[in-house]
Amino acid sequence: MFKKFFNLCFNLYYISPLDLADAAETNRIHTLFMSVILFLFGLTGLVIHNFIQEVNPFNYRIYFALFMLVSLCAFFISLKTKNVERKKAYIWKTLPFYMDFCLGISAGVYNFYILGQPFNGFIVFCITGFIALCAFSFSPFLFSICLTIGFGIMIPGLYANFVFTGIFDSVLVLFTMYFLSLYKRRAEKKFILMLKKQKKSLEARTFGNFTLLYENKVIKFARTKSTELMAYLIFKNGSSVRTKELISVLWGEYADSARYGASLRNLIVDIKHSLAELEIQQFFIAEYNNFRINPEIIKCDYYDFLANDPQAIKKFAGEFMNQYSWAEDVTGFLERKVLK
Structure with missing residues (x-):
């Protein structure tokens, strides 16, 4: 039963890394721009919070410093992987995307519990998922795992702040992102197959x-x-x-x-x-x-x-x-x- 399900998923959604080499280059370019935006966000937040009297200024400084550090690493890795061999391109050029993506998910959780801003936390979590769906090519299974971990950590806080209604609404958003990621990968696979037919001409x-x-x-x-x-x-x-x-x-x-x-x-x-x-x-x-x-x-x-x-x-x-x-x-x- 499990083997049949695995084979079905493999046939529907698996794309070889070589076929995704061009999508990897798009990931790399988009990550370059996204990393710059995230770095500037972290830098601006750090500067502003140095002049604002917050209850827990240290927590805010850690929050914005993490944005700067991770986005900077993602930016330089994206620069270095420009000419990587095409067989390895998808892995190396998509790695910085996962760094920024996990940063966004972690920022949502950090907002939720450490900064005491549950609404902002869930908004950051959702924005991260939908930006990934709109601008990047990725494995829907890795995407789902990252979302599930982040969501699982936030469940107690969702219940404490928004009771059952908040949890049900959040699950709906989560499953929407799951299905959109699968739909996107399926459409991507069909498109690549169409392009391969074009290669004959x-x-x-x-x-x-x-x-x-x-x-x-x-x-x-x-x-x-x-x-x-x-x-x-x-x-x-x-x-x-x-x-x-x-x-x-x-x-x-x-x-x-x-x-x-x-x-x-x-x-x-x-x-x-x-x-x-x-x-x-x-x-x-x-x-x-x-x-x-x-x-x-x-x-x-x-x-x-x-x-x-x-x-x-x-x-x-x-x-x-x-x-x-x-x-x-x-x-x-x-x-x-x-x-x-």
């Missing part, structure tokens, strides 16, 4: 001149630089690239960001429009001035080469994206890899 050829094809036809952009931008992102293999780096690659090391920023935005619009016309989804991703492609949904000889595919290695003839000067160093790297 989308191909990048990098040995020799760079060519991007969809259904065996070359994808033509309105601007020449759009093709080079896509080539560079494919070379980056799913890593996020900032605006400044793209401008440097496309227009030279000393190109002025202020001058070429508008040109880059035009390229982004061109790429989005061209891919949308072909109904290519979730391949080119732009988030908070970070740009990347999802390498899991495209066939690419360069990716096969990196995976030590014998046919790809045999196919390489010492040429890689010949049109672009920045690709010369990559050619040398590939040649050395062949000789090993």
Whole structure:
């Protein structure tokens, strides 16, 4: 009975870490911004409470100091994991999210008992859960475990402050978050399966001149630089690239960001429009001035080469994206890899 239930859950909700590598990068970027917000919240609270006469000032200082410490750790881990190997990306890039998430749950409990603010505590608990549901990709089971532990600790306080009605309302909110997390993971799995079907039609050829094809036809952009931008992102293999780096690659090391920023935005619009016309989804991703492609949904000889595919290695003839000067160093790297 238990085995059947486990197999059912596995088939419905399990997604391999490699398939979640792109979602992990989104988690990483969102955690960077969320950690900054939490750090500023802790810093502001600490400064303000130094000037306010509270009954237990030490408890408040611990509360805000924890926000600063944990969010700062999450921020720097998110920075360090940018270029982690894709097979390990989901674990390492999602770890800082769990740090911030557990911080939010713990803050709710701390408000509830230590600061003597049960209403604020439960609000913090709920806000933490719903922000996670809206902005992050995560395991619904780990999510549920964290929520259950936090809620279990708060049950005596809920009963003492809000009696049975408060407990019933809280359980309703809790189960709503449980089911939303399962629904989200199921929808995420269906979407990834759809993207994998798209992989059969989308191909990048990098040995020799760079060519991007969809259904065996070359994808033509309105601007020449759009093709080079896509080539560079494919070379980056799913890593996020900032605006400044793209401008440097496309227009030279000393190109002025202020001058070429508008040109880059035009390229982004061109790429989005061209891919949308072909109904290519979730391949080119732009988030908070970070740009990347999802390498899991495209066939690419360069990716096969990196995976030590014998046919790809045999196919390489010492040429890689010949049109672009920045690709010369990559050619040398590939040649050395062949000789090993």
